[in-house]
Amino acid sequence: MLRERVSEDIYVFTSDLYIQVTAGAVVTPVGAVVIDTLPLPIESREMAEFLAERCPTGVRYVILTHYHADHTYGAYLYPDASVVAHARCRDLLASLGEEALQRAKEEAPELAEVTLRLPDLTLDEGEMVLNVDGKTLRLLWTPGHSEDTLSVFVEEDRVLFASDTLMPVPTIVDGDPETLKASLRRLLDLRPENIVQGHGEVILRGEVQSVIEANIAYLDRIQAIAERAVREGKPRQSLYQSDVEECGPPRVALDGRAQQLHVANLLTLYDRLKSGG
Numbered sequence: 001m002l003r004e005r006v007s008e009d010i011y012v013f014t015s016d017l018y019i020q021v022t023a024g025a026v027v028t029p030v031g032a033v034v035i036d037t038l039p040l041p042i043e044s045r046e047m048a049e050f051l052a053e054r055c056p057t058g059v060r061y062v063i064l065t066h067y068h069a070d071h072t073y074g075a076y077l078y079p080d081a082s083v084v085a086h087a088r089c090r091d092l093l094a095s096l097g098e099e100a101l102q103r104a105k106e107e108a109p110e111l112a113e114v115t116l117r118l119p120d121l122t123l124d125e126g127e128m129v130l131n132v133d134g135k136t137l138r139l140l141w142t143p144g145h146s147e148d149t150l151s152v153f154v155e156e157d158r159v160l161f162a163s164d165t166l167m168p169v170p171t172i173v174d175g176d177p178e179t180l181k182a183s184l185r186r187l188l189d190l191r192p193e194n195i196v197q198g199h200g201e202v203i204l205r206g207e208v209q210s211v212i213e214a215n216i217a218y219l220d221r222i223q224a225i226a227e228r229a230v231r232e233g234k235p236r237q238s239l240y241q242s243d244v245e246e247c248g249p250p251r252v253a254l255d256g257r258a259q260q261l262h263v264a265n266l267l268t269l270y271d272r273l274k275s276g277g
């Protein structure tokens with residue numbers, strides 16, 4: 001796991017084991033706020049142990065940016081913290097989470113100790129503000145990657161945890177490209193100094209606008225490719241020939257998973273168009 005400091009008291013943790021997924025922590029004298037938790041116990045525990053040393057007052061809140069397993073499975077390590085998320089995150093974890101976790105445990109025995117935690121505090125739309133010892137955390141609903149996705153903006157430091165709203169390869173298999181583009185434009189309006197992506201490297205101030213615009217351009221391109229394939233009667237399999245680099249993201253992004261994620265996006269859009277969705 002990579003740990004880096006993006007301001008005096010804000011830390012980012014990046015998994016070495018699963019597609020460079022990130023988590024974060026805002027540390028204050030009265031307790032820490034954790035933003036996502038990493039998926040695998042070996043790394044989630046390393047993160048929790050670091051925070052126990054760095055913040056002896058404990059963790060006050062765990063914010064789950066959305067219900068996907070790679071962002072939620074470590075929440076059980078903070079039993080005394082309140083879990084905060086979008087209301088749909090709670091619904092989806094309650095209805096789908098336990099069954100998905102049991103399947104995951106069959107495939108990955110290292111998950112045996114993981115238990116799900118459902119959110120204690122939720123928001124339905126708009127935003128929620130957490131004030132913790134002089135830190136103002138704005139929880140913003142930024143759907144598009146999934147319907148429940150939140151981003152977290154730490155106002156005093158102008159650090160934005162964008163979750164999977166911003167990724168080296170935007171993904172919409174569980175979301176919607178038009179909704180995601182609207183959320184990306186909202187991120188631009190915040191004018192953050194740094195952005196922590198849901199996966200991959202931290203985006204620095206000078207890169208923020210160009211990276212967000214590149215994500216929007218990528219979504220435009222994949223929509224055009226899928227629409228053309230349907231319009232011209234091309235078979236679904238033809239989309240496997242689309243090169244992710246021709247749409248912007250480098251093939252090596254996200255530990256070499258960029259092409260796989262790109263094709264999954266195209267197949268999702270193609271299937272929706274064919275079904276009239």
